[in-house]
Amino acid sequence: MKKALITGASSGIGRSMSFSLASMGHELILVARRLQRLEELKKELLSLYPHLKIKLIDSDVNSPDLGKRIAEASNEKIDVLINNAGLALGKDFVQDSQWSDLEMMIQTNIMANFKLVHLVLPWMLKHGEGDIINLCSVAGHHSYQGGAVYCATKHAVHSFTQALREETCGKNIRIMQISPGMVETEFSLTRFKGDQTTAENVYAGMKALSADDIADMMQFMLSRPRHVVIDEIITMPMAQGSPTKVVRSN
Numbered sequence: 023m024k025k026a027l028i029t030g031a032s033s034g035i036g037r038s039m040s041f042s043l044a045s046m047g048h049e050l051i052l053v054a055r056r057l058q059r060l061e062e063l064k065k066e067l068l069s070l071y072p073h074l075k076i077k078l079i080d081s082d083v084n085s086p087d088l089g090k091r092i093a094e095a096s097n098e099k100i101d102v103l104i105n106n107a108g109l110a111l112g113k114d115f116v117q118d119s120q121w122s123d124l125e126m127m128i129q130t131n132i133m134a135n136f137k138l139v140h141l142v143l144p145w146m147l148k149h150g151e152g153d154i155i156n157l158c159s160v161a162g163h164h165s166y167q168g169g170a171v172y173c174a175t176k177h178a179v180h181s182f183t184q185a186l187r188e189e190t191c192g193k194n195i196r197i198m199q200i201s202p203g204m205v206e207t208e209f210s211l212t213r214f215k216g217d218q219t220t221a222e223n224v225y226a227g228m229k230a231l232s233a234d235d236i237a238d239m240m241q242f243m244l245s246r247p248r249h250v251v252i253d254e255i256i257t258m259p260m261a262q263g264s265p266t267k268v269v270r271s272n
């Protein structure tokens with residue numbers, strides 16, 4: 023039985039991925055700040071998979087004691103790390119942004135992501151096997167105005183993933199990355215700080231990807247034979263041509 027650690031499991035892509043990993047029979051360790059959401063998710067998962075082992079860690083990924091809690095919950099054995107927790111905050115130009123927002127993106131999208139790999143990779147190497155999927159973005163390939171720091175954080179993830187792939191080559195560790203375009207989750211609600219109308223307008227007149235679409239891709243990557251590594255999936259909805267080009271029906 024494989025053990026999967028998913029950060030940002032309380033919403034969106036991480037939540038959908040939890041169902042996919044459960045369907046694959048993996049034990050789950052779910053991390054997010056909103057405990058109630060995690061508890062509801064656990065209940066739903068157990069109603070589908072009554073024998074599934076699920077542990078919840080209600081924590082900020084930036085919390086200094088997260089590593090200790092993960093070590094205890096996993097007994098220092100993680101087979102699959104889904105490094106998913108992340109966010110964009112605001113869409114202002116740099117000079118108009120709040121520094122605390124930029125700092126939060128850097129801490130969460132870069133520092134916490136790298137720290138988890140630093141924690142878990144030695145356990146994978148010791149056990150001789152492991153899969154890591156980092157959630158990057160098309161913003162990790164193409165920067166756009168109003169997203170300077172978010173794009174920079176995802177470029178950092180992309181670069182980190184590429185180097186890790188070289189470092190772990192030949193060690194039975196698969197380092198992979200998914201880079202989506204627009205996925206309709208709580209991402210925009212968070213970005214626009216609870217402004218529902220602005221968040222909904224992001225997806226107006228077009229069909230965005232769903233969190234389940236991304237979870238399907240994750241499942242495909244993980245279910246390949248072990249000699250097959252899907253380095254990266256870059257995916258956008260039909261109506262999106264690039265981070266800055268979207269065609270809407272009205």
Ligand SMILES: NC(=O)c1ccc[n+]([C@@H]2O[C@H](COP(=O)([O-])OP(=O)(O)OC[C@H]3O[C@@H](n4cnc5c(N)ncnc54)[C@H](OP(=O)(O)O)[C@@H]3O)[C@@H](O)[C@H]2O)c1
Nearest residue numbers: 030032033034035054055056082083108159205207208209
């Ligand atoms: N949606 C998109 O269009 C899109 C496109 C490309 C890439 N992505 C990436 O996909 C990943 C998932 O985003 P999503 O679309 O699923 O957004 P979402 O619905 O807003 O989910 C974000 C998740 O991250 C968790 N999270 C955020 N900050 C955290 C923190 N400091 N500590 C712990 N957990 C934290 C949230 O949980 P709590 O709030 O409960 O802590 C939530 O579960 C992100 O890395 C995002 O950058 C999204």
